[in-house]
Amino acid sequence: MTVYATEYIRDVEEGEMYAQLFRCNDGNIYVVKVMSNPRGRRALFNELVSYQLGGLLNLPIAKGQIIVFSKDIFNDPYLLDEMGIQEGPHFGSLFIKNASSFSLDKLPFCENISMLPEMIVFDHWITNFDRWSEPQNLLVVGKEQYKLVLIDHAHAFNGPDWTIGSLIYWTKNTDIIWGGIYQEFVPFIDNEDPFALALKKLEAITNEEIAAAFGKNLPSEWQVSKEEVKTLLFHLILRKKMIRKMMADLKDYFPIWSSSNR
Incomplete structure (x- = not known):
């Protein structure tokens, strides 16, 4: 429709x-x-x-x-x-009713708080540098029992000005994405291996499923060429293989995780 x-x-x-x-x-x-x-x-x-x-x-x-x-x-x-x-x-x-930007005081009452590691893994996969510092990109929905909802991904793939060249660069780049909002997640998800389930879910996604996510009828009016789409697909496939290393580089931010292997 x-x-x-x-x-x-x-x-x-x-x-x-x-x-x-x-x-x-x-x-x-x-x-x-x-x-x-x-x-x-x-x-x-x-x-x-x-x-x-x-x-x-x-x-x-x-x-x-x-x-x-x-x-x-x-x-x-x-x-x-x-x-x-x-x-x-x-x-x-x-449009989601009863939604407000992320705030720490509501976080303990969010029913899907266990998905925070998956959100961090997702942002690293799509190279979204926007959410860790922008509370409006993570909504808290509800009145008494809350739910976290992700919005606003215009800055995925390192921003809307991405090119084939920038995708090639970021395919090889393993810089971590970290900041104030993610830091507030730590007490709620820190354990001996906080990203184990999230990584398993990402790594289970097949290349065919990633390709299908682009859809067959992307609007030509949006001016993204077939060559650019193909490059982005390979970027995501290769970057998926590197996420485990990126998550390991976050260990120092997690007291329980970092002390469990010493």
């Missing part, structure tokens, strides 16, 4: 991509990032592919969807011109 935007609701206050809320013909509301966003069309590609890759790991990631704008379907076609939104495919994440 093609999902069409039908009604503008409001702007989203946070974020550098000027996302906006739209109601769509499937009855849902989406946080939509349009092709004319300041970070470019490749950011939309990053969002869609990251959503699909996160699904391979069963991560709690906000549903991603290609959102099509058409003046024949949108309730106020003149508004699209005023907002500078062209017809065609854009990217939307399902």
